[in-house]
Amino acid sequence: MNPISTLIEEINNQNLWSKELELNRNEYLKVKGSVDTNLYLVVKGSLRIFVLDKLEEHTIRFGYKNNLITALDSFINEKPSDFYIQALKKTTLKMISKAEFLNLVLSSSKNIEIWSKILESFILQQMERERDILTTSPIDRYYRVLNRSPQLFQEIPSKYIASYLRMTPETLSRIKKS
Numbered sequence: 001m002n003p004i005s006t007l008i009e010e011i012n013n014q015n016l017w018s019k020e021l022e023l024n025r026n027e028y029l030k031v032k033g034s035v036d037t038n039l040y041l042v043v044k045g046s047l048r049i050f051v052l053d054k055l056e057e058h059t060i061r062f063g064y065k066n067n068l069i070t071a072l073d074s075f076i077n078e079k080p081s082d083f084y085i086q087a088l089k090k091t092t093l094k095m096i097s098k099a100e101f102l103n104l105v106l107s108s109s110k111n112i113e114i115w116s117k118i119l120e121s122f123i124l125q126q127m128e129r130e131r132d133i134l135t136t137s138p139i140d141r142y143y144r145v146l147n148r149s150p151q152l153f154q155e156i157p158s159k160y161i162a163s164y165l166r167m168t169p170e171t172l173s174r175i176k177k178s
Contacts, residue, residue: 003117017094023087030085037098045091046155059163064155138167142175
């Protein structure tokens with residue numbers, strides 16, 4: 001079974017979600033400079049995590065139904081983050097605090113192992129993405145993401161996918177047509 005699904009199921013079984021949030025399209029869950037140590041489950045809708053660099057937005061991650069999402073740096077070190085998290089459409093989230101989450105993780109060796117697998121997977125995904133951005137062509141990046149996450153193209157507007165792939169929307173459109 002998928003480690004994220006297993007962890008979500010455990011949180012559900014123990015009824016640990018502290019509250020449910022509704023975000024409207026374009027509303028922010030988190031802005032640069034804020035501290036947020038909560039972990040969120042996307043119940044419906046979609047979000048993006050991005051950074052702002054001299055008026056240019058760089059999308060680095062997405063979240064949609066059944067994904068966990070957080071500003072991981074702030075979650076881990078409890079300091080302000082440079083990341084923004086924005087709803088791309090009306091989105092419903094469930095929230096668990098870091099304290100409650102860590103209590104769950106540390107309650108069993110099985111949960112520690114599951115959390116470790118999730119973090120390992122996240123690190124490997126980030127490394128693969130960095131390598132792709134630095135060494136592969138836009139068309140190769142497109143096909144790798146399409147094969148890895150076909151749902152992304154159903155849930156996320158093309159302009160944000162283009163930002164994630166570090167290409168212009170026009171380049172993405174040409175690749176999709178070819």
